[in-house]
Amino acid sequence: MNDTMYISEMLKFQFGSKIFCSDGEGGLLTHVIIDPETRNLTHIGVKQGRLFGKSSYLAFDCVISASEAGITLGVKRSDAAAQNQMPQGAVITHKCVVEHAESAATGTLLLIAAHPTSGKLAYIVVHELRSGQDTLLQESSITKLALDKISISVSEETLRSLPVYKPDAVLQQEVESALFDFTPLHIDLKAITVRVSDSVLYLDGNIFSALRSDIMLDRVSGVSGLADIKNRVVADDALAADLALALGQDARTRDLPIGVYPRLGVVRLSGAVHNGQQKAAAGEIAGNYAGVRSITNDLIVDPQATLLNVMSAPEGGETKDVIPGKYVRHTH
Numbered sequence: 492m493n494d495t496m497y498i499s500e501m502l503k504f505q506f507g508s509k510i511f512c513s514d515g516e517g518g519l520l521t522h523v524i525i526d527p528e529t530r531n532l533t534h535i536g537v538k539q540g541r542l543f544g545k546s547s548y549l550a551f552d553c554v555i556s557a558s559e560a561g562i563t564l565g566v567k568r569s570d571a572a573a574q575n576q577m578p579q580g581a582v583i584t585h586k587c588v589v590e591h592a593e594s595a596a597t598g599t600l601l602l603i604a605a606h607p608t609s610g611k612l613a614y615i616v617v618h619e620l621r622s623g624q625d626t627l628l629q630e631s632s633i634t635k636l637a638l639d640k641i642s643i644s645v646s647e648e649t650l651r652s653l654p655v656y657k658p659d660a661v662l663q664q665e666v667e668s669a670l671f672d673f674t675p676l677h678i679d680l681k682a683i684t685v686r687v688s689d690s691v692l693y694l695d696g697n698i699f700s701a702l703r704s705d706i707m708l709d710r711v712s713g714v715s716g717l718a719d720i721k722n723r724v725v726a727d728d729a730l731a732a733d734l735a736l737a738l739g740q741d742a743r744t745r746d747l748p749i750g751v752y753p754r755l756g757v758v759r760l761s762g763a764v765h766n767g768q769q770k771a772a773a774g775e776i777a778g779n780y781a782g783v784r785s786i787t788n789d790l791i792v793d794p795q796a797t798l799l800n801v802m803s804a805p806e807g808g809e810t811k812d813v814i815p816g817k818y819v820r821h822t823h
Contacts, residue, residue: 501604501613502557503689506585509561510537512568520562521546523603524580525612527636532603532610534578535562537571547574551610558689559659581636589617592634592644600641601625602656615641616656625656656690657716663687666717669710676710679703682755682784683724690718697756697784701726725782727753734758734780743772749790751777756784763791 510517522536534548549571555563564571587600598620604613612630620626628643635642645653657665666685670676683696692711698704704726711720730753738744738751747769750761758777764770774788 500607500689502554502607503559504532504535504557504562504603504605505559505601508557508559510571511561511563512566512571513564514567517564517568517571518544518547521584522548523583524548524578525583525636527581530612530630530633530636532605532612533580536582536584539568539572545572545575547572548576548578549574551605557605582638583636583641584639587639587641589615589620589628589641589643591620591650592642593647594650596620598626621650626650627654627656654718655716659687659689662690662692662714662716665714666692666711669714670707673706673710676703676707679707679755683707687717690716692717692720694720694722694724696724697730697753697782698724698726699755700728725756727755730756730758730780730782734777734783737780738773738776741772741776744769744776747773749773753783756782757787758783758785759787759789761789763793765792765794767792 504520504523506520508520510520518537518539520535521538522534523532524534524536525532532551534550535554536546536548538544538546549564549566553564553566553571555565557563583600583603585600589598589600591597598617600615601618602616604615605611606613612633614630615628615633617626617628628645632643632645633641634644663685666687670680670683670685679698683694683698686693686695692714694707694711698707704722704724707724708720708722711717731751734753735749735751738747738749744764747764748762749764750759752759752761758780760773760777764773770788770790770792773790774786777783777786777788
């Protein structure tokens, strides 16, 4: 078992989250029961109805998924309601106090993250342990689990350096602001998808250059609370070089001087080929290449051509530049 997984890979239990049974909505999360010896989450408590509904206690094995969006169970509502006996263990609710032994500072428990297969406690998120912040703490910092009380022990210096936890919606807004506030990136943003899920930032799409990609990554790296950044954005200059190499290595297009002109992932092929099969093959290679959003195949078919056009105007048309035997990489 990997105990160092990101919180994005854990099951996340937040009090008040909606419970979804296999046949519909089944209540709200009110309790989490943890074995104080093994630190494994053994049961969750579910309340049917908001005010006077009964509580039931379901084994961890019933949990299929758990995130900020809610908790999905693999049981029907009727079966869930029948499990009403309180199990043994440390009972944790939204009233749980988290106490820092070194400073006597206290906060309230906001969220529990557990390993998806074993239920092993991995992280907790504490509200107001540091003023005005939600703090992410690893299980190793917990010294004691009891009824609605968790004791932790970390140095003051470590406590100050611990990552801030923020909900996905807040992180999404902060990431978008960090990118939009940098004016030179505005033209690139139309081709980029920004998504925060379980504290991990996913960047997908296309950007004009590797330099701009580095700038973008630097901007979002300053957003506190992100557990990880998955940068899958493809830069036009890298795409032009890699696609030109792919065309040069394919037997159908080898030795054909084909110009590759990407613009935020929209690739224009320019030059001349000897037959329609070569033109179609170049379009197929480019169209299936990772990072290409669409292609404009401006290759000219000329069976009599002895010198093939390599460079052409960025927006189409022929040119007098004729340099046989070379591939052209160009971005603009």
